[in-house]
Amino acid sequence: MKSHYQVLIIGGGNAGLSVAAQLLRRNASLNVAIVEPSDKHYYQPGWTLVGGGVFDINSTVRDEADYIPSGVKWLKDGADKFDPDNNMIMTKSGDSITYDFLVVCCGAQLKWNAVKGLPEALGKNGVCSIYRFDTAPYTYECIKNFQGGKAVFTQPGGFNKCGGAPQKIMYLAADNFRRRGILDKADISFFTGKPGMLRVKEINELLLKVVKRYGIKVTYMSTLVEIRGDAKEAVFEVTKGESKERVTAQYDMLHVSPMAAAPDFIKNSPLAVKDDPFGWIDVDKATLQHNRYKNIFSLGDVANTGDTKTGAAVHKQTPVLVDNLLSAIDKKSLPDKYNGYTSCPLITGYGKLVLAEFDHDNKLLPTFPLDPAKERYSMWLLIKYVMPWLYWNRILKGKY
Numbered sequence: 059m060k061s062h063y064q065v066l067i068i069g070g071g072n073a074g075l076s077v078a079a080q081l082l083r084r085n086a087s088l089n090v091a092i093v094e095p096s097d098k099h100y101y102q103p104g105w106t107l108v109g110g111g112v113f114d115i116n117s118t119v120r121d122e123a124d125y126i127p128s129g130v131k132w133l134k135d136g137a138d139k140f141d142p143d144n145n146m147i148m149t150k151s152g153d154s155i156t157y158d159f160l161v162v163c164c165g166a167q168l169k170w171n172a173v174k175g176l177p178e179a180l181g182k183n184g185v186c187s188i189y190r191f192d193t194a195p196y197t198y199e200c201i202k203n204f205q206g207g208k209a210v211f212t213q214p215g216g217f218n219k220c221g222g223a224p225q226k227i228m229y230l231a232a233d234n235f236r237r238r239g240i241l242d243k244a245d246i247s248f249f250t251g252k253p254g255m256l257r258v259k260e261i262n263e264l265l266l267k268v269v270k271r272y273g274i275k276v277t278y279m280s281t282l283v284e285i286r287g288d289a290k291e292a293v294f295e296v297t298k299g300e301s302k303e304r305v306t307a308q309y310d311m312l313h314v315s316p317m318a319a320a321p322d323f324i325k326n327s328p329l330a331v332k333d334d335p336f337g338w339i340d341v342d343k344a345t346l347q348h349n350r351y352k353n354i355f356s357l358g359d360v361a362n363t364g365d366t367k368t369g370a371a372v373h374k375q376t377p378v379l380v381d382n383l384l385s386a387i388d389k390k391s392l393p394d395k396y397n398g399y400t401s402c403p404l405i406t407g408y409g410k411l412v413l414a415e416f417d418h419d420n421k422l423l424p425t426f427p428l429d430p431a432k433e434r435y436s437m438w439l440l441i442k443y444v445m446p447w448l449y450w451n452r453i454l455k456g457k458y
């Protein structure tokens with residue numbers, strides 16, 4: 059089968075559905091298709107609250123079919139190869155599809171295999187992760203059943219989806235232990251590949267106080283390299299100046315946050331940044347237009363927009379991309395620019411949240427006229443009640 063679309067979108071996740079819906083709202087006569095292999099759509103930010111025992115996992119998944127905008131053709135297949143010189147993609151089932159304009163937003167892959175022993179250990183014997191639909195509920199099992207001992211949490215260096223999530227689940231666990239009166243029996247460690255808690259100075263300072271409050275021991279510049287599930291040992295590579303050393307930590311529960319990179323079919327394609335070990339799509343960070351193929355745009359986790367792998371970033375990128383794409387269709391210059399906005403709704407305990415919003419230069423960009431470097435109950439309510447509703451009812455429908 060061969061078919062042609064004016065706008066072809068690769069990926070019907072947060073970004074793909076938002077772009078399709080906003081495009082059709084702006085111009086209902088566009089001929090748009092989405093290539094998306096999954097029957098299900100996931101509200102991934104909800105998995106942190108599943109891990110904290112606040113949300114039921116089933117509230118985070120819905121049928122993809124119910125969110126494909128009317129007027130958009132859903133091609134239930136996976137993209138496999140790109141031939142940008144001929145404006146064509148090939149799908150996993152062997153079809154060729156041509157386009158006038160291409161939007162690539164197939165998300166990131168999580169590199170579970172990069173840690174020796176992790177795929178085998180995950181989901182049992184205290185090894186958990188909120189980063190998967192099937193293991194997020196087990197995270198709460200681990201937290202709930204913890205009676206004291208060693209609780210270890212990890213954050214990779216490089217990229218991970220939602221920079222704050224590895225810490226949010228740790229603070230929820232620590233607060234759960236506090237509420238159950240066992241915090242003094244908990245030896246909590248945080249091994250992070252970063253040099254600090256968060257790259258924004260004001261928020262970093264606040265998080266250091268939170269860590270102190272729960273008695274969490276932090277090791278910076280450390281990367282999880284191996285899990286020995288039978289021995290309940292996690293091995294980290296810790297960088298100290300020019301040297302690296304291996305540190306082994308015993309655990310009773312271990313929460314793993316995997317590294318993110320572009321999917322292999324993107325990394326190995328002509329669309330990727332050349333020689334980028336992560337393989338992100340080579341876009342202009344402001345216009346979201348491909349640097350070499352001017353009829354290709356990209357946004358969301360797979361685009362090379364920096365450390366902005368969040369739905370919040372997608373929310374700011376979508377109208378920019380839609381403006382620029384519609385102008386490109388009309389052969390006009392690109393009018394809009396993305397400023398690198400991203401947001402970390404940092405849950406610091408049950409009923410406590412710091413809404414950190416910032417740009418590429420770590421400048422705070424608060425939506426609300428409130429001091430952002432403060433834990434607030436109101437922001438917890440925003441994340442627990444308002445954001446899921448907005449996501450399903452407004453964002454995916456191109457109304458917000």
Ligand SMILES: Cc1cc2nc3c(=O)[nH]c(=O)nc-3n(C[C@H](O)[C@H](O)[C@H](O)COP(=O)(O)OP(=O)(O)OC[C@H]3O[C@@H](n4cnc5c(N)ncnc54)[C@H](O)[C@@H]3O)c2cc1C
Pocket residue numbers: 068069070071072073074093094095096101102103104105106135136137138163164165166188189190219220223321323357358359360367368369370371372401403
């Ligand atoms: C545990 C966790 C907590 C998070 N917390 C927050 C938070 O609090 N706030 C926040 O803003 N963000 C958060 N995020 C990040 C947010 O979910 C992502 O940044 C957002 O979903 C990115 O949107 P996307 O469309 O780029 O990718 P996705 O929403 O992941 O969509 C990618 C889509 O591409 C499809 N796809 C994959 N391969 C192919 C292929 N070969 N061909 C076609 N389609 C393909 C997938 O099936 C999927 O539907 C969190 C993520 C996780 C995992």
